[in-house]
Amino acid sequence: MANITKRSEDYSRWYQDVIQAAELAENSPVRGCMVIRPNGYAIWENIQATLDAKFKELGHVNAYFPLLIPKSFLAKEAEHVEGFAKECAIVTHHRLKQVVVDGKVTVVPDPDSKLEEEYVIRPTSETVIWDQYRKWIQSYRDLPILINQWANVMRWELRTRMFLRTTEFLWQEGHTAHATAEEGRQETLQMLEVYRWFAEEILAMPVITGAKTANERFAGAVETYSIEALMQDNKALQAGTSHDLGQNFAKAFDVKFQDKEGKVEHVWATSWGMSTRIIGALIMVHSDDDGLVLPPRIAGTKAVIVPIWKSDQEMAEVCAAADRIAAQLRPVVGPVHVDKRDNMRPGWKYAEWEAKGVPLRLELGPRDLAGQQVMMAARHDRRKQAAGFDVLAEAVGAELERIQQDLFDRALKRREENTHVVEAWDDFVDLFANRGGGFAHGHWCGDGACEKRIQDETKVTIRNLPFGRDETPGQCVKCGRPSVGRVVFAQAY
Amino acid sequence: MANITKRSEDYSRWYQDVIQAAELAENSPVRGCMVIRPNGYAIWENIQATLDAKFKELGHVNAYFPLLIPKSFLAKEAEHVEGFAKECAIVTHHRLKQVVVDGKVTVVPDPDSKLEEEYVIRPTSETVIWDQYRKWIQSYRDLPILINQWANVMRWELRTRMFLRTTEFLWQEGHTAHATAEEGRQETLQMLEVYRWFAEEILAMPVITGAKTANERFAGAVETYSIEALMQDNKALQAGTSHDLGQNFAKAFDVKFQDKEGKVEHVWATSWGMSTRIIGALIMVHSDDDGLVLPPRIAGTKAVIVPIWKSDQEMAEVCAAADRIAAQLRPVVGPVHVDKRDNMRPGWKYAEWEAKGVPLRLELGPRDLAGQQVMMAARHDRRKQAAGFDVLAEAVGAELERIQQDLFDRALKRREENTHVVEAWDDFVDLFANRGGGFAHGHWCGDGACEKRIQDETKVTIRNLPFGRDETPGQCVKCGRPSVGRVVFAQAY
Numbered sequence: 001m002a003n004i005t006k007r008s009e010d011y012s013r014w015y016q017d018v019i020q021a022a023e024l025a026e027n028s029p030v031r032g033c034m035v036i037r038p039n040g041y042a043i044w045e046n047i048q049a050t051l052d053a054k055f056k057e058l059g060h061v062n063a064y065f066p067l068l069i070p071k072s073f074l075a076k077e078a079e080h081v082e083g084f085a086k087e088c089a090i091v092t093h094h095r096l097k098q099v100v101v102d103g104k105v106t107v108v109p110d111p112d113s114k115l116e117e118e119y120v121i122r123p124t125s126e127t128v129i130w131d132q133y134r135k136w137i138q139s140y141r142d143l144p145i146l147i148n149q150w151a152n153v154m155r156w157e158l159r160t161r162m163f164l165r166t167t168e169f170l171w172q173e174g175h176t177a178h179a180t181a182e183e184g185r186q187e188t189l190q191m192l193e194v195y196r197w198f199a200e201e202i203l204a205m206p207v208i209t210g211a212k213t214a215n216e217r218f219a220g221a222v223e224t225y226s227i228e229a230l231m232q233d234n235k236a237l238q239a240g241t242s243h244d245l246g247q248n249f250a251k252a253f254d255v256k257f258q259d260k261e262g263k264v265e266h267v268w269a270t271s272w273g274m275s276t277r278i279i280g281a282l283i284m285v286h287s288d289d290d291g292l293v294l295p296p297r298i299a300g301t302k303a304v305i306v307p308i309w310k311s312d313q314e315m316a317e318v319c320a321a322a323d324r325i326a327a328q329l330r331p332v333v334g335p336v337h338v339d340k341r342d343n344m345r346p347g348w349k350y351a352e353w354e355a356k357g358v359p360l361r362l363e364l365g366p367r368d369l370a371g372q373q374v375m376m377a378a379r380h381d382r383r384k385q386a387a388g389f390d391v392l393a394e395a396v397g398a399e400l401e402r403i404q405q406d407l408f409d410r411a412l413k414r415r416e417e418n419t420h421v422v423e424a425w426d427d428f429v430d431l432f433a434n435r436g437g438g439f440a441h442g443h444w445c446g447d448g449a450c451e452k453r454i455q456d457e458t459k460v461t462i463r464n465l466p467f468g469r470d471e472t473p474g475q476c477v478k479c480g481r482p483s484v485g486r487v488v489f490a491q492a493y
Numbered sequence: 494m495a496n497i498t499k500r501s502e503d504y505s506r507w508y509q510d511v512i513q514a515a516e517l518a519e520n521s522p523v524r525g526c527m528v529i530r531p532n533g534y535a536i537w538e539n540i541q542a543t544l545d546a547k548f549k550e551l552g553h554v555n556a557y558f559p560l561l562i563p564k565s566f567l568a569k570e571a572e573h574v575e576g577f578a579k580e581c582a583i584v585t586h587h588r589l590k591q592v593v594v595d596g597k598v599t600v601v602p603d604p605d606s607k608l609e610e611e612y613v614i615r616p617t618s619e620t621v622i623w624d625q626y627r628k629w630i631q632s633y634r635d636l637p638i639l640i641n642q643w644a645n646v647m648r649w650e651l652r653t654r655m656f657l658r659t660t661e662f663l664w665q666e667g668h669t670a671h672a673t674a675e676e677g678r679q680e681t682l683q684m685l686e687v688y689r690w691f692a693e694e695i696l697a698m699p700v701i702t703g704a705k706t707a708n709e710r711f712a713g714a715v716e717t718y719s720i721e722a723l724m725q726d727n728k729a730l731q732a733g734t735s736h737d738l739g740q741n742f743a744k745a746f747d748v749k750f751q752d753k754e755g756k757v758e759h760v761w762a763t764s765w766g767m768s769t770r771i772i773g774a775l776i777m778v779h780s781d782d783d784g785l786v787l788p789p790r791i792a793g794t795k796a797v798i799v800p801i802w803k804s805d806q807e808m809a810e811v812c813a814a815a816d817r818i819a820a821q822l823r824p825v826v827g828p829v830h831v832d833k834r835d836n837m838r839p840g841w842k843y844a845e846w847e848a849k850g851v852p853l854r855l856e857l858g859p860r861d862l863a864g865q866q867v868m869m870a871a872r873h874d875r876r877k878q879a880a881g882f883d884v885l886a887e888a889v890g891a892e893l894e895r896i897q898q899d900l901f902d903r904a905l906k907r908r909e910e911n912t913h914v915v916e917a918w919d920d921f922v923d924l925f926a927n928r929g930g931g932f933a934h935g936h937w938c939g940d941g942a943c944e945k946r947i948q949d950e951t952k953v954t955i956r957n958l959p960f961g962r963d964e965t966p967g968q969c970v971k972c973g974r975p976s977v978g979r980v981v982f983a984q985a986y
Contacts, residue, residue: 066661
């Protein structure tokens with residue numbers, strides 16, 4: 001198994017090593033695209049299942065729109081084309097042709113198959129979806145439309161990093177249409193709250209919810225809200241966004257409806273998305289120098305049973321007992337794996353399952369069997385305790401709950417320890433240059449140019465204007481002009 | 494609501510009308526690509542859930558590989574490039590640029606963003622997956638690999654038709670790697686059996702399983718097996734395929750392993766897929782002139798309750814009762830919808846739910862409520878019967894089971910009535926030209942050129958060499974040369 005670089009030595013290398021050791025993903029021969037291996041995809045499947053159930057509970061349905069977008073569509077919303085034109089994969093031909101180059105047979109795009117209008121692989125689907133919504137919406141009776149799509153999208157990123165920033169990524173994108181501005185706003189905030197709930201309750205990842213600044217808004221949005229989490233290297237990561245699109249896309253695609261009073265108006269829109277990027281955050285928030293750490297509620301395998309034996313006779317007995325225990329546990333706690341490989345020592349198995357982030361290990365040797373108990377070892381804090389066969393399901397369930405809560409508490413404590421209130425510019429610069437950074441609550445004048453200068457000088461950005469922020473007036477940390485409240489600054493992924 | 498053309502008038506138009514009336518899908522502005530609307534996507538979600546659970550039960554796991562394939566990869570397997578080069582979307586640039594053309598601002602691919610090597614949007618993923626498997630496989634201990642992928646793929650089809658043939662479609666593609674030819678063969682046949690089970694038991698669609706001829710094999714396969722269903726217009730539809738790839742892809746991508754004896758050998762491969770095309774088959778096998786008919790096991794909504802009232806007082810009572818009944822039924826039979834719209838008459842609601850293919854309607858008026866019963870009406874045969882509140886869950890469950898079985902029996906009967914044994918060429922030609930076609934069991938010499946002539950003259954193809962086929966020797970229906978057994982012919986989608 002691969003050695004894992006320590007976080008203190010090289011955080012970025014550690015991240016790659018954890019992904020490799022846990023077999024979550026790897027680079028592919030396609031520029032900036034990764035292969036999501038079964039262990040990584042299992043996490044995504046759990047994310048999908050949990051979010052999808054929640055979306056449906058709130059009245060949303062799924063649909064599927066085309067991968068390709070006519071390039072002219074992108075251009076219809078001015079800010080949108082500005083935001084996405086620089087990083088999109090463009091389809092120009094529809095046939096390959098065999099040719100001989102330097103005596104070797106190869107294939108090239110057939111010039112006769114050049115498309116009249118080029119297509120762009122969707123970087124996001126607002127344009128192609130709103131073009132369709134025009135055909136579906138005439139009256140207030142057709143509203144709201146509450147549609148979500150699970151899809152792959154592509155943005156031609158220059159610097160890529162597995163899960164965090166890849167050319168192709170998987171996500172869900174919700175696209176809703178409403179009869180009033182207020183309803184659209186409520187939907188936007190409701191879905192942000194779903195992301196907060198998901199991050200905190202399922203991924204055990206504390207997040208700050210709030211509005212992005214105008215500079216950081218989604219291309220075409222009236223307001224963008226985000227959830228922001230703090231990683232172990234004290235950089236922030238935007239882990240989900242929800243956009244109030246106002247009437248911008250309805251106007252660009254001419255989508256109008258007749259309200260109850262017979263008045264014709266443009267429709268109000270929202271969109272919201274969470275992507276495979278969240279897996280990168282999940283890895284970075286909880287994992288340690290021995291590999292992946294996963295909160296039980298999102299782990300594919302909740303517990304692994306490692307039977308221990310010296311003789312064939314013992315092997316038969318402990319393996320049979322392990323299978324019985326696993327069968328008892330599964331209906332109560334979810335997937336449980338029994339590692340019966342006979343070409344590997346228990347210690348090696350422990351290390352492997354630790355690297356793969358299984359939250360709980362159950363060790364079962366002949367002496368345990370005689371005593372009708374197993375030894376439970378938690379992945380994240382190594383706590384070991386015996387649990388009798390007669391109370392095993394309850395004990396395992398309780399330990400998994402403890403692990404889930406402890407991971408959240410630990411991450412929250414780390415965030416609090418690395419959250420600062422800053423007043424003076426010197427202090428601000430010093431915090432990020434010399435004192436480890438983190439989240440900084442500071443005043444900002446509200447001017448995008450000033451925000452930009454802060455970023456240029458320190459690589460620090462405004463993550464968001466947190467809900468319930470301190471609105472005591474003050475002076476901008478950078479320029480000293482009046483500020484109506486504090487925003488949260490950080491260096492970010 | 495849209496009128497539905499009768500099957501007898503224009504079958505192809507009827508098919509489009511059913512899709513429109515049930516709001517399953519519609520054309521998009523992207524050439525040959527459809528939008529799968531929520532009602533259609535709900536069917537796909539049920540297909541995914543059922544197949545995915547079965548794949549996992551058989552030991553498969555899911556993963557995700559890149560959408561884009563370097564064009565040189567396609568060229569590595571000679572037959573493969575031949576099979577797919579003519580119909581693929583090619584990505585050549587990665588940036589749009591704003592330019593002024595005829596005084597108007599527009600966007601064009603930025604010439605400076607031309608890619609060194611073009612990419613093809615995956616028409617299928619064997620090449621990119623086997624390139625990765627090379628890195629994962631060294632020893633027999635790494636085998637088997639049993640991976641499935643849920644993905645979108647793209648083939649630049651000239652003539653498209655919703656669900657049946659679209660430029661982009663959704664599918665699952667299984668890609669497995671094995672240590673022996675026999676194990677690969679067993680996997681190929683096992684997955685074909687999964688498709689048969691799924692088509693017959695879940696979709697109520699009888700299918701013929703068998704091997705394709707060499708001409709019809711997947712590009713790069715040693716053997717391709719298919720399931721073939723008969724539509725109501727007597728055309729056949731290939732609804733799923735499973736390929737024994739032998740060592741072809743392992744050789745093309747140099748994937749070798751060391752076996753238990755230390756011998757180094759190429760790996761054996763399979764691939765197998767089912768796509769959104771199956772929804773087209775599902776529509777065409779069961780539906781009628783009033784719209785969609787769905788077997789209960791794949792229907793998103795199993796039953797719809799239509800409350801009937803004349804006064805506000807009655808409305809309150811029957812709607813409350815309908816909600817109570819729905820809540821009782823859901824845990825037993827699955828999703829049940831209550832249609833409480835107050836701006837539409839019951840008769841219109843009946844027609845709408847019939848068009849949308851809900852298998853069972855429950856009518857509940859004040860008199861029914863007084864009698865503590867509902868009237869059940871089956872979608873496919875209009876059978877109506879009363880069912881008392883006290884036995885409702887059992888009665889609805891039993892009726893849904895009857896519908897499921899009856900749809901299969903009806904489709905099987907239709908297939909049997911349209912299956913013929915043919916001996917003479919004249920009879921063969923007459924069957925397809927004048928007597929309505931269908932499935933024809935006839936002798937074939939085994940020569941691909943002869944098969945091609947049959948197709949050119951009659952548009953009839955060999956669907957497959959059915960398992961358990963009649964192997965009494967005979968003479969080829971076309972050329973009279975010796976034949977070792979009968980194959981099944983049909984005109985096909």
